[in-house]
Amino acid sequence: MNYSHAFHAGNFADIVKHAALLAVLGRMQAAGTGLRVIDTHGGRGLYDLSASESRRSAEAERGVARLMAAGSLPAPVLALRDAVREVDPGPGVRLYPGSPRLVADRLRAQDRLTVFELNPREAGALAAALKGRPGVQVREADGFEGAPALSEGEGGRLVLIDPPFERGDDYARSAEALRRIQARRADATVMIWLPLKDLETFDAFLRELEPAGAFLVAEARLRPLRDPLRMNGCALVIASPPQGSEADLRAICSWTVEALGEGGEARVWTAAC
Numbered sequence: 001m002n003y004s005h006a007f008h009a010g011n012f013a014d015i016v017k018h019a020a021l022l023a024v025l026g027r028m029q030a031a032g033t034g035l036r037v038i039d040t041h042g043g044r045g046l047y048d049l050s051a052s053e054s055r056r057s058a059e060a061e062r063g064v065a066r067l068m069a070a071g072s073l074p075a076p077v078l079a080l081r082d083a084v085r086e087v088d089p090g091p092g093v094r095l096y097p098g099s100p101r102l103v104a105d106r107l108r109a110q111d112r113l114t115v116f117e118l119n120p121r122e123a124g125a126l127a128a129a130l131k132g133r134p135g136v137q138v139r140e141a142d143g144f145e146g147a148p149a150l151s152e153g154e155g156g157r158l159v160l161i162d163p164p165f166e167r168g169d170d171y172a173r174s175a176e177a178l179r180r181i182q183a184r185r186a187d188a189t190v191m192i193w194l195p196l197k198d199l200e201t202f203d204a205f206l207r208e209l210e211p212a213g214a215f216l217v218a219e220a221r222l223r224p225l226r227d228p229l230r231m232n233g234c235a236l237v238i239a240s241p242p243q244g245s246e247a248d249l250r251a252i253c254s255w256t257v258e259a260l261g262e263g264g265e266a267r268v269w270t271a272a273c
């Protein structure tokens with residue numbers, strides 16, 4: 001397990017994923033019922049962008065730093081900027097919240113959050129970052145394995161599956177986890193984040209999902225997908241998205257491509273299987 005999200009925190013892909021997470025979470029909370037959020041791959045929860053990993057990659061400079069300096073923003077992107085400002089009042093941005101922190105900050109008394117993180121160092125940092133939060137549990141365990149059982153029960157279910165994709169089987173395991181979650185709760189909202197390198201890999205993943213129903217697919221292609229060795233963009237595949245998500249995702253992906261891309265395109269569509 002060599003992956004460290006510290007190199008990538010606050011990059012364009014985090015902006016897409018985290019703005020989408022806030023938008024989906026907000027819409028599900030507006031429905032009123034209690035919600036259980038499951039984050040299968042939590043990371044460390046809070047990232048110091050002045051640390052050497054972040055400075056070396058400069059990904060946050062090309063991502064969240066530009067977001068914080070941008071002019072007018074569409075509402076779902078503005079919501080992420082506001083969330084970052086709550087964590088780091090500025091000026092500039094040094095602290096960037098990961099997915100578990102963003103959710104934990106918005107948890108209501110009737111909501112619960114369970115976060116899985118397999119790397120002991122990251123899990124320790126995450127537990128420290130979320131210490132004392134009511135309704136929040138951190139598990140140093142495999143999120144693919146743990147998420148399905150937690151999907152059962154009363155109330156809404158929101159699952160974020162955000163693997164590193166350093167291992168080839170992360171695609172197959174994400175698809176399998178989705179099937180197992182849906183077997184327990186057919187109406188669970190499940191968001192899977194994916195890198196976009198080449199179309200063959202992405203299409204193969206979508207074909208693997210086919211027995212599992214209809215999905216909202218949101219792609220932010222920063223540039224044409226010509227070089228399969230680069231991360232040319234990212235995508236979210238969302239099962240059972242709350243109403244209104246399509247417009248949110250369109251706004252998020254379009255802003256990201258226009259503000260941070262190099263001649264790419266945003267595509268938001270429904271894959272009906």
Ligand SMILES: C[S@@+](CC[C@H](N)C(=O)[O-])C[C@H]1O[C@@H](n2cnc3c(N)ncnc32)[C@H](O)[C@@H]1O
Nearest residue numbers: 005041042043098099117118119142143162164
């Ligand atoms: C992309 S990062 C997560 C970022 C986080 N979701 C966010 O948006 O802030 C992926 C994390 O998953 C962890 N990980 C890898 N395999 C795992 C598994 N099977 N179960 C739980 N965590 C895993 C890695 O250690 C890494 O910290």
